[in-house]
Structures are given as structure tokens and as C-alpha cells.
Amino acid sequence: MAQPNADPSSIDFAALNLLRVVHELGSFTAAAEKLNINQSAVSYTIAKLRACFHDPLFVREGGRQVSTDRCEEILARSLQMLGMLDEMLQPDAFDPGSATQNVTIACNYYERVLLIPALVSAIRREAPGMTVKVINALGDGHLRLLNREADVLVGPFARSESGFHSRRLYAEEYACLMDAAHPLADTALDIDSYLGLNHVLIDYGGGWQSAYLRELEAAGHRIAPVVIAPSPAGLATLIVESDLVATVPRRLGEWNSDRLKIADCPFPGRFDVSLVWAAHTNASAMHRWLRELIWRISRP
Amino acid sequence: MAQPNADPSSIDFAALNLLRVVHELGSFTAAAEKLNINQSAVSYTIAKLRACFHDPLFVREGGRQVSTDRCEEILARSLQMLGMLDEMLQPDAFDPGSATQNVTIACNYYERVLLIPALVSAIRREAPGMTVKVINALGDGHLRLLNREADVLVGPFARSESGFHSRRLYAEEYACLMDAAHPLADTALDIDSYLGLNHVLIDYGGGWQSAYLRELEAAGHRIAPVVIAPSPAGLATLIVESDLVATVPRRLGEWNSDRLKIADCPFPGRFDVSLVWAAHTNASAMHRWLRELIWRISRP
DNA sequence: GGTATTCATCGAATTTTTCGATGGCAGGTA
DNA sequence: TACCTGCCATCGAAAAATTCGATGAATACC
Numbered sequence: 001m002a003q004p005n006a007d008p009s010s011i012d013f014a015a016l017n018l019l020r021v022v023h024e025l026g027s028f029t030a031a032a033e034k035l036n037i038n039q040s041a042v043s044y045t046i047a048k049l050r051a052c053f054h055d056p057l058f059v060r061e062g063g064r065q066v067s068t069d070r071c072e073e074i075l076a077r078s079l080q081m082l083g084m085l086d087e088m089l090q091p092d093a094f095d096p097g098s099a100t101q102n103v104t105i106a107c108n109y110y111e112r113v114l115l116i117p118a119l120v121s122a123i124r125r126e127a128p129g130m131t132v133k134v135i136n137a138l139g140d141g142h143l144r145l146l147n148r149e150a151d152v153l154v155g156p157f158a159r160s161e162s163g164f165h166s167r168r169l170y171a172e173e174y175a176c177l178m179d180a181a182h183p184l185a186d187t188a189l190d191i192d193s194y195l196g197l198n199h200v201l202i203d204y205g206g207g208w209q210s211a212y213l214r215e216l217e218a219a220g221h222r223i224a225p226v227v228i229a230p231s232p233a234g235l236a237t238l239i240v241e242s243d244l245v246a247t248v249p250r251r252l253g254e255w256n257s258d259r260l261k262i263a264d265c266p267f268p269g270r271f272d273v274s275l276v277w278a279a280h281t282n283a284s285a286m287h288r289w290l291r292e293l294i295w296r297i298s299r300p
Numbered sequence: 301m302a303q304p305n306a307d308p309s310s311i312d313f314a315a316l317n318l319l320r321v322v323h324e325l326g327s328f329t330a331a332a333e334k335l336n337i338n339q340s341a342v343s344y345t346i347a348k349l350r351a352c353f354h355d356p357l358f359v360r361e362g363g364r365q366v367s368t369d370r371c372e373e374i375l376a377r378s379l380q381m382l383g384m385l386d387e388m389l390q391p392d393a394f395d396p397g398s399a400t401q402n403v404t405i406a407c408n409y410y411e412r413v414l415l416i417p418a419l420v421s422a423i424r425r426e427a428p429g430m431t432v433k434v435i436n437a438l439g440d441g442h443l444r445l446l447n448r449e450a451d452v453l454v455g456p457f458a459r460s461e462s463g464f465h466s467r468r469l470y471a472e473e474y475a476c477l478m479d480a481a482h483p484l485a486d487t488a489l490d491i492d493s494y495l496g497l498n499h500v501l502i503d504y505g506g507g508w509q510s511a512y513l514r515e516l517e518a519a520g521h522r523i524a525p526v527v528i529a530p531s532p533a534g535l536a537t538l539i540v541e542s543d544l545v546a547t548v549p550r551r552l553g554e555w556n557s558d559r560l561k562i563a564d565c566p567f568p569g570r571f572d573v574s575l576v577w578a579a580h581t582n583a584s585a586m587h588r589w590l591r592e593l594i595w596r597i598s599r600p
Numbered sequence: 601g602g603t604a605t606t607c608a609t610c611g612a613a614t615t616t617t618t619c620g621a622t623g624g625c626a627g628g629t630a
Numbered sequence: 631t632a633c634c635t636g637c638c639a640t641c642g643a644a645a646a647a648t649t650c651g652a653t654g655a656a657t658a659c660c
Contacts, residue, residue, distance in 0.1 A: 005647065008389050012312035028607060041649050043608060054391060059579035060607080061446060061463030063658055068580045070392050077384045084377045089308050091354065092370050146361060162626060163361030279359035280368045305616065329637060341618050343639060360638080363627065462657065 004048030011052060013085050015045050016078040019057070022046065023075055026064040049074075094285035096127035103130060103290055106137040106150035108204070109231045111273070114251055115154060118297040126293070139206045145278040151287060153276040154294065156211070166276040167291065169298040173268035174212035175250040177260050179240055185261045191221070194266045200239065200246040201225035202232055211269030212247050219267070236260060273298075304348030311352060313385050315345050316378040319357070322346065323375055326364040349374075394585035396427035403430060403590055406437040406450035408504065409531045411573070414551055415454060418597040426593070439506045445578040451587060453576040454594065456511070466576040467591065469598040473568035474512035475550040477560050479540055485561045491521070494566045500539065500546040501525035502532055511569030512547050519567070536560060573598070 021031040028046065032039040050057055053074060058065040067075065103123070107116065112134060120132050137144065141153035142164065156172070176194070178185055184193060201223070202210070216223065227244060229235065235246055236256040253262045275294050281287040321331040328346065332339040350357055353374060358365040367375065403423070407416065412434060420432050437444065441453040442464065456472070476494070478485055484493060501523070502510070516523065527544060529535065535546055536556040553562045575594050581587040 007314075008385060009314040009317060010312055010647085011385075012310055014307075014309040017309060029605080038650050039607075040609080040651080044648065047608085053389065055583050056579075059463065059582065060657085061579055062461065063606085065607090066446075066463075066578075066580045068582075069584050074388050077388050081381050081384060084381060085308060085311075088374050088377050089353070161362065163359065163366075278366075279356075279361055280366045282359065282368075283355050284369050310616085327637075328639095338619050339638075340620080340640080344617070347639085360626085363637085365638090 004044055004051060006048065006051035008052045011049070013082060015049060016082055018042060018045050019049060019071075019075060019078055020082065022058060022065065023067055023071070026066070028065065092283070092285045094289055096130070096289060098129065099127050099286065100129040101131075101286060102133055103152075103286075104133040104135060104150045105152055105154060106135050106141045106144045107154040108137050109233065110156075110249055110252055111154045113232075113255060115294070115298060119294060122293055122297050138204075139208045141276065145276065145281075148278075151277070151281060152290060152294065154273070155276075156271045156273055157276050158272070158274065163279050164276055165279060165282055166274045167295065169273045169275055169295065170300070171270060172249050172251060172273050173270045174210065174247050174265045175253050175268070176245050176263040176265050177235070177239060177248050177253040177256060178245040178263065179242060180259055180261045181241070182243060182245070182261065185263065187263075189263055189266055191266045195221055195223055197223075197245040198226045198243050199223050200227045200229060200235065200244050202235075202246065202248065203228050203230060205230060210247075211271045212265060212267045213269070215269045216267040221267075304344055304351060306348065306351035308352045311349070313382060315349060316382055318342060318345050319349060319371075319375060319378055320382065322358060322365065323367055323371070326366070328365065392583070392585045394589055396430070396589060398429065399427050399586065400429040401431075401586060402433060403452075403586075404433040404435060404450045405452055405454060406435050406441045406444045407454040408437050409533065410456075410549055410552055411454045413532075413555060415594070415598060419594060422593055422597050438504070439508045441576070445576065445581075448578075451577070451581060452590060452594065454573070455576075456571045456573055457576050458572070458574070463579050464576055465579060465582055466574045467595065469573045469575055469595065470600070471570060472549050472551060472573050473570045474510065474547050474565045475553050475568070476545050476563040476565050477535070477539060477548055477553040477556060478545040478563065479542060480559055480561045481541070482543060482545070482561065485563065487563075489563055489566055491566045495521055495523055497523075497545040498526040498543050499523050500527045500529060500535065500544050502535075502546065502548065503528050503530060505530060510547075511571045512565060512567045513569070515569045516567040521567075 018031065018035060021034055022028060022042065025031050025034065028042045029039050032042045035042070046057065053070065055068055055070040055074075057071040057074070058067055060066075105116070105119070116134055123130055123132055135144065135150060137150075137153055137155055137157075141150070141155060141157055142161070144150040145153055145164065154169070157166070176189060176197070184197070187193070227238065229238070232246070232248055232252060235248070236258070238244060239246060240259050247265055247267075250262065253260070275291060275298075277287065277291065318331065318335060321334055322328060322342065325331050325334065328342045329339050332342045335342070346357065353370065355368055355370040355374075357371040357374070358367055360366075405416070405419070416434055423430055423432055435444065435450060437450075437453055437455055437457075441450070441455060441457060442461065444450040445453055445464065454469070457466070476489060476497070484497070487493070527538065529538070532546070532548055532552060535548070536558070538544060539546060540559050547565055547567075550562065553560070575591060575598075577587060577591065
């Protein structure tokens with residue numbers, strides 16, 4: 001049977017609770033019954049605590065086990081600790097209605113225009129106390145996640161490394177945006193006529209290359225842009241009443257389509273828009289809620 | 301090998317410390333080395349914590365184990381708890397110089413006169429911040445100890461019931477106190493001359509009977525007191541220049557012996573003056589100090 | 601004085617934890 | 631690409647800790 005382990009770090013919460021019950025009942029036997037264990041198990045654990053704290057903790061005085069002063073001190077802290085354990089065990093609850101946290105979303109122009117407005121509105125409706133921050137994902141959105149600068153990343157980012165999870169929101173492709181009066185506005189664009197257009201090229205910089213360009217270059221072609229812009233902002237104004245053509249994600253084109261026309265692109269550069277998050281936020285209730293919300297608002 | 305125990309109360313402080321070390325080092329293997337245990341033991345304990353908290357706690361992100369938000373919360377409380385454990389383990393230290401506690405001593409007239417002055421002076425010298433309270437022990441000093449009304453009991457109380465400890469301070473006996481001019485002041489008192497004296501009887505009440513009286517009555521005698529007093533206070537004034545004789549503990553007589561004479565009593569009713577304390581104070585540093593102090597000042 | 605409780609202790613049984621070895625996975629390197 | 635290498639999960643066996651039921655000693659209660 002051997003002596004109980006006198007190493008204090010081997011004390012567990014069951015032992016602290018046992019101390020509490022023995023103190024409450026003033027009896028080892030009664031405590032054993034209450035805890036549904038054998039009386040000798042109570043003796044064993046008390047012996048262990050006695051060895052750890054170098055104090056008898058309980059002494060018999062007229063039929064009752066009475067606690068020493070030291071025991072009272074230890075018990076006071078034990079009660080605190082048992083309370084803290086209960087708090088720790090509390091499942092990670094998240095109540096949108098009362099939450100006041102901040103969420104940070106990393107994304108780029110496309111998502112800011114097409115997803116963020118609906119997302120912000122949904123967050124404000126479901127969680128009025130929360131604040132939203134949007135930061136540029138650029139090409140290194142994954143780093144933002146790792147550095148905890150962002151809670152989620154939305155965009156055309158395939159899940160690559162480990163340490164991340166992702167969920168595909170929807171498929172997207174590139175299409176050609178041009179003035180409704182453009183000569184080729186109502187024809188089907190073949191490769192040659194496409195390549196010969198007066199292109200507006202969106203170059204986000206930072207080494208990012210749009211999928212349709214990769215597809216086009218992989219097929220051995222090249223386009224000579226007439227205008228290069230750093231983002232699609234103001235693109236509609238640029239194209240309207242001109243002979244310029246921009247190749248942009250289809251939904252972005254549709255968003256601009258008041259006086260413009262959208263045509264299929266021979267190099268559609270299909271890609272997935274995904275929601276990406278760091279593994280360390282995977283189990284968090286708030287993050288699960290946020291991801292579900294993003295999924296919902298991204299449904300067509 | 302079986303699954304780890306998912307009962308939260310089986311979590312011990314070693315597990316919380318392991319959590320701390322893993323968090324600090326970002327690696328199970330490194331934590332195992334630091335803690336001088338096998339890596340699989342670390343995995344085992346982390347698996348247990350994961351099961352208890354229903355959270356992965358650590359996820360691999362780019363070669364490093366990164367903590368989840370939940371893990372951070374749990375860790376924060378764990379650190380607090382580890383701190384509290386350290387406090388609890390602190391041996392029950394007592395520093396007289398800085399102590400500000402109160403000590404309560406239960407005793408009766410005899411000890412208040414013969415021991416308390418020296419004790420109070422010793423306490424004031426060694427522990428200037430402490431306060432002393434003296435309460436009457438009467439006949440039920442043991443109850444005062446059990447009720448925590450007194451820290452120690454000093455007096456002619458044999459250790460009787462369990463739940464108490466005691467230490468014999470010294471032996472005492474009764475002697476006869478009379479005026480130095482009393483006719484029998486210089487003769488040896490035999491039983492008959494003793495019984496025929498004009499006795500002053502101290503009757504403390506409460507059923508307490510002095511040892512010499514028990515001895516005398518056990519021998520089939522009886523005395524007819526001339527004066528009955530409830531305590532020896534003022535006894536000297538009463539006896540001086542009178543033919544009265546009081547039978548009192550010898551040291552009490554000596555304390556009064558300015559103009560009085562002490563004679564051996566044929567019924568010395570020897571008894572021990574003891575220090576008695578409740579078992580629940582046995583291990584307390586303050587109480588040990590107090591008891592040692594009382595022992596010292598009671599040396600002749 | 602006898603009887604019933606209560607806690608400590610014993611040996612055996614059980615459970616938990618640790619160990620050493622192995623396998624899968626991801627990262628870094630040739 | 632393909633191979634190492636380091637890291638964690640898992641396995642079976644071994645060790646350690648805990649629990650059990652029984653018994654003994656001390657004490658409270660008749």
C-alpha cells in the first residue's frame with residue numbers, strides 16, 4: 001500500500017474537495033459516505049495532505065475531527081481554488097447579444113466591396129455591442145492570422161500550410177467589364193479578340209497575380225495594358241463611355257453593372273473565395289459564431 | 301494504456317504546472333525535458349487537460365505549439381492557483397517581533413498572581429505587537445480551549461480527556477499561612493493542632509475542591525472554617541495580626557510572606573501545575589512559541 | 601464493563617501514470 | 631522532388647498511486 005505521495009504538486013482538486021467535506025462533516029467516515037468512497041481512501045488522502053503541509057490538519061476532540069488553524073488557512077485557499085476550477089470549466093460561452101469584443105477581418109478590395117457591407121450589417125444586428133475592424137490582407141493574410149492581428153481572413157486564398165483551417169465560400173471567375181456601347185459588347189470574345197482589347201490591368205502589387213493572368217500566361221499569351229490601376233476602385237468611372245475593358249471577378253463586375261456590360265472571358269481563371277482561420281481560433285465560440293455568420297452572408 | 305481520466309477534479313497541480321511550461325516553451329518535447337519526464341507523459345497530461353476542458357489548448361502552427369484563447373484563460377487562473385499553492389505550502393511561520401495577534405490565557409487566581417505578571421512581561425518584551433487577555437478558567441477551562449475562547453489553560457488540571465495535550469510545569473503543595481506572631485507559628489503542626497486552628501477557607505465555588513481538603517476528608521477529617529472567602533485576594537490583610545490560618549499553595553503563601561509565616565501542612569495535597577492546550581493548536585507555530593514561553597517563565 | 605464508532609493500517613486489487621518504442625505528419629534540406 | 635529530421639500521438643508493458651475490504655487500537659457511549 002505504501003505511504004501516500006508527499007509531493008505537493010500531486011495534490012489534485014479531489015483532495016481539496018475532500019478536505020472541504022471532512023471539514024464540513026467533522027468526520028472521515030461521513031465524508032467517505034458523502035463522496036462515495038471507502039473510509040480508508042479518505043484516511044489515505046488526509047494522510048497525504050498532512051504530509052504535504054506538515055500539519056495534522058484535523059485532530060480528534062471529543063468524538064469530532066476539529067481543524068487546526070493551519071487547516072483553516074489551507075481550506076480558505078482551497079475553497080477559492082475550487083471556485084476558480086469551476087470558472088475554468090465553464091464552457092467557452094459566447095453571447096452575441098452582450099458581447100463587446102472586437103473582430104478583425106483581413107481581406108482585400110473585392111471582399112470589402114462584396115462581403116463586408118453585409119457582414120457588418122449582420123454583426124451590428126446580431127451583436128450590437130461588438131466592433132468590427134477591417135484590415136488589408138494583401139498577399140500575406142496568413143501572417144495576420146498567425147500574429148493574431150486578424151480573427152479571420154477572407155479571399156482567394158487556398159489553405160496551404162498546416163496551422164490553418166479554411167472553408168470554401170463560393171467559386172468565382174473573371175469576366176470582362178466594358179461600356180455597354182463597346183463595339184464588342186455583345187459578341188462572344190475569342191482569344192484573339194480578347195487579347196486585342198484595350199485592357200485596364202489591376203495590379204495590386206506585392207507580387208500578387210490574378211488567376212486569369214496566370215491562366216493566360218500559362219497558355220503562352222500576354223496582354224499589353226493601356227491603363228494600370230492599383231485597385232478596382234473607380235474602375236466604373238474609368239471604363240464608362242470609353243473603349244477600355246477590365247478583366248475582373250464576375251461578381252465585382254456585376255456590382256458595377258449600371259451602365260456597363262459583362263462578357264465572358266476566354267481565360268476565366270476560376271478560383272475559390274475562402275474563409276481562412278488560424279488553428280488556435282478553431283474551438284473558440286466567438287470565432288465559430290463569426291465564421292458561421294460569414295458563411296451565411298456569403299450565400300447567394 | 302487507456303485514455304486519461306477526464307474528470308476535472310483529478311487535475312493536480314503538476315498538470316497545471318505542465319500547462320505553464322508547455323505554454324512557455326511552445327513544445328511538448330522541450331517541456332518534457334525541462335520537467336524531467338518522458339514526452340509521452342506530457343502528451344498524456346495534455347490529452348487529459350484537453351478532455352477536461354473540451355478544448356485543444358495547443359495547436360500546431362508552423363512548428364510551434366500555439367495556445368488557444370481558452371488555453372490563455374485557463375493558464376491565467378492556473379498561474380494564480382500555483383501561486384496560492386506556494387502560499388499554502390509556506391510553513392506556519394511565526395515571528396514574535398512582528399506578530400500582532402492576541403493570546404488568551406485561561407487560569408485562576410493562583411496563576412494570575414504567580415505566573416501571569418512574568419508571562420505578560422515576557423510577551424511584551426519578545427512580542428511587543430501582541431496583546432494578552434486573561435480569562436477565568438474556573439472549573440471548566442477545558443471547555444474554553446475547545447470553544448477556542450482560550451489558547452492555553454494553566455493550572456492544577458490533570459490532562460484527562462483526549463483532544464488535549466499538557467505539560468507539567470512544576471509540583472505544588474499546600475501550606476499554612478499565619479501571622480508571624482501566631483502561637484503555633486514556629487511549631488510543627490500535627491493533625492490535631494492543624495484541625496483545631498481557626499481556618500480561613502477559600503471556596504472558589506463551582507464545585508472546585510482544593511487538593512488538601514480532598515486529602516483531609518479522605519482521611520476522615522473535617523475542618524470548621526471561621527472565615528470563608530471566594531478567593532485568596534486580600535488574604536494577607538485578613539490574616540495579619542490575627543489568629544486566623546489559611547491553607548494555600550505554598551508559592552502563593554511565599555508571595556504573601558512579608559509579615560506572615562508559612563508552616564508545613566499535615567495534608568499537603570500535592571498537585572501539579574500544568575499547561576494544557578487543545579490538540580488543534582498543537583502544531584501551530586504561535587502556540588508552540590507561547591507554550592515554550594510559559595514553560596520558561598515557570599522555571600524557578 | 602461492554603459495545604459501538606472512528607480512524608489508522610495492512611495486503612490485495614484496481615486504476616492511473618510513466619516509460620520506451622513506433623508511426624504519422626509536417627518542415628527543412630539536398 | 632525526395633529524403634531526412636523533429637515533433638506529437640499512440641501502443642503495450644511497467645511502475646506507481648489510489649482504492650478496497652478487513653482488521654486493530656483508541657475512544658465515546660451505554
